[in-house]
Amino acid sequence: MKIEERREGRVVVLSVEGRLDHAGAEIFDAHVSRLIAADERALVIDFHGVDFVASMGIRALIKPYQALAQQGGRIVVANLGESVRSVFRLAGIDQAVPIYDSVGTAVAALA
Numbered sequence: 001m002k003i004e005e006r007r008e009g010r011v012v013v014l015s016v017e018g019r020l021d022h023a024g025a026e027i028f029d030a031h032v033s034r035l036i037a038a039d040e041r042a043l044v045i046d047f048h049g050v051d052f053v054a055s056m057g058i059r060a061l062i063k064p065y066q067a068l069a070q071q072g073g074r075i076v077v078a079n080l081g082e083s084v085r086s087v088f089r090l091a092g093i094d095q096a097v098p099i100y101d102s103v104g105t106a107v108a109a110l111a
Contacts, residue, residue, distance in 0.1 A: 001027040002049070005035075008107045011042040017049030020057030028057070032064040032075075041073030042110040046103050048079035053087045065097055074098075078106040 001024035002017040012035055018024055035043065043064070065075050076098040080088065088094045100106035 003028065003031050005031075008044075009111055011044055011107045011110045012040050013044045013046060013103055013107065015046040015049065019052040019054075020050055020060065021052060021054040022056045025054070025056035025060035029060045029063065032060075036064060036067055036071075036073075041068060041071065043068070043073070043075040044100075044103055044106040044110065045075065045077045046079050047077055047081070047084055050084055051081060053084050055091075058087070058091050058093060061093065061097065074110055076100060076106045076110060078103045 001019065004015040006013050006015075014031065016028065020028060032043065045061070061075075061077070068075050078100040079102065080099060085094075085099070088097075088099065098109065100109065
C-alpha cells in the first residue's frame with residue numbers, strides 16, 4: 001500500500017495505490033488517523049490505484065468517515081474502478097460516503 005498526500009486549499013488529497021486488504025487497511029488507518037488528529041477536516045481519497053478492497057479496507061474507510069462526521073468534517077472518495085465500485089455498492093458504502101468521478105470534482109465539493 002502506497003499513499004501520496006497533497007493539499008489543495010484546505011482539502012487533503014490522498015492518492016492510494018495497491019490493495020486495501022488487511023495490511024493495506026492498517027497503513028491507511030494509521031495515515032488517516034494522523035491527519036484527523038492534526039485537525040484535518042476535509043479528505044479526498046483517490047482510489048485510482050486501488051484494484052482490491054477487502055472488508056478490513058471498508059472498515060478502514062468507515063472509521064474516519066464516522067470520526068470526521070462527529071467533528072464536522074467530511075471524507076469523500078474519487079476515481080473508483082468498477083470492481084471497487086461494486087464492492088462499495090454491495091457493502092452499502094456508496095449510501096454513506098460520497099463518490100465522485102474525479103479528484104477535481106471531489107475537491108470542489110469539499111471546498
